[in-house]
Amino acid sequence: DAKTTQPTSMDCAEGRAANLPCNHSTISGNEYVYWYRQIHSQGPQYIIHGLKNNETNEMASLIITEDRKSSTLILPHATLRDTAVYYCIVRVAQGGTYKYIFGTGTRLKVLA
Amino acid sequence: GAGVSQTPSNKVTEKGKYVELRCDPISGHTALYWYRQSLGQGPEFLIYFQGTGAADDSGLPNDRFFAVRPEGSVSTLKIQRTERGDSAVYLCASSLTNFETQYFGPGTRLLVL
Numbered sequence: 001d002a003k004t005t006q007p008t009s010m011d012c013a014e015g016r017a018a019n020l021p022c023n024h025s026t027i028s029g030n031e032y033v034y035w036y037r038q039i040h041s042q043g044p045q046y047i048i049h050g051l052k053n054n055e056t057n058e059m060a061s062l063i064i065t066e067d068r069k070s071s072t073l074i075l076p077h078a079t080l081r082d083t084a085v086y087y088c089i090v091r092v093a094q095g096g097t098y099k100y101i102f103g104t105g106t107r108l109k110v111l112a
Numbered sequence: 113g114a115g116v117s118q119t120p121s122n123k124v125t126e127k128g129k130y131v132e133l134r135c136d137p138i139s140g141h142t143a144l145y146w147y148r149q150s151l152g153q154g155p156e157f158l159i160y161f162q163g164t165g166a167a168d169d170s171g172l173p174n175d176r177f178f179a180v181r182p183e184g185s186v187s188t189l190k191i192q193r194t195e196r197g198d199s200a201v202y203l204c205a206s207s208l209t210n211f212e213t214q215y216f217g218p219g220t221r222l223l224v225l
Binding site: 034036042043044045046049087094095096097098099100101102103104105 | 116143152153154155156157160162167168170203205210211213214215216217218219
């Protein structure tokens with residue numbers, strides 16, 4: 001079972017910041033939070049990941065609460081091309097590797 | 113640089129037939145993963161290779177599914193006696209090591225009639 005819960009869908013106006021929340025209340029101390037997105041008919045695209053500190057790259061910012069039980073992905077200026085399903089994943093150590101256990105994600109629609 | 117590639121992009125087959133799906137990982141990536149994604153769902157783990165060996169095949173649904181990676185690079189997912197329920201998108205991902213970020217290919221859309 002996925003260790004994350006996300007809203008099923010969200011809308012955001014073009015040019016505005018999109019804030020996508022994720023709850024991961026059972027996360028363990030050494031488990032990373034990863035975010036991917038999947039645009040229709042494509043494979044998941046890596047966005048960003050973090051352990052406990054906030055992270056920023058050219059695509060997005062990741063804010064992780066101090067207790068690590070939740071996080072927020074921020075797309076600072078959403079465009080129509082950001083319309084996609086966004087997956088928040090807790091990477092777990094299992095079976096000799098680190099596994100992604102996907103939930104059903106948040107379907108973000110950016111509106112013109 | 114080149115990303116993960118998968119062929120074919122689409123495959124239509126008849127119930128009972130055998131299919132092979134191919135994955136070319138990013139050059140130098142030692143870890144390779146196969147996932148299956150049904151409509152409206154997130155990807156589900158099938159199998160993980162470290163080098164040539166299948167280190168974890170716990171996600172394969174039954175013994176009709178098998179995967180190989182003979183030279184530690186290209187991998188083939190093989191499905192015998194296909195069933196309509198096997199229809200899904202099959203995704204491949206690779207990472208430099210099993211600790212690093214996974215990068216996904218575009219997937220193969222399999223339709224079993």
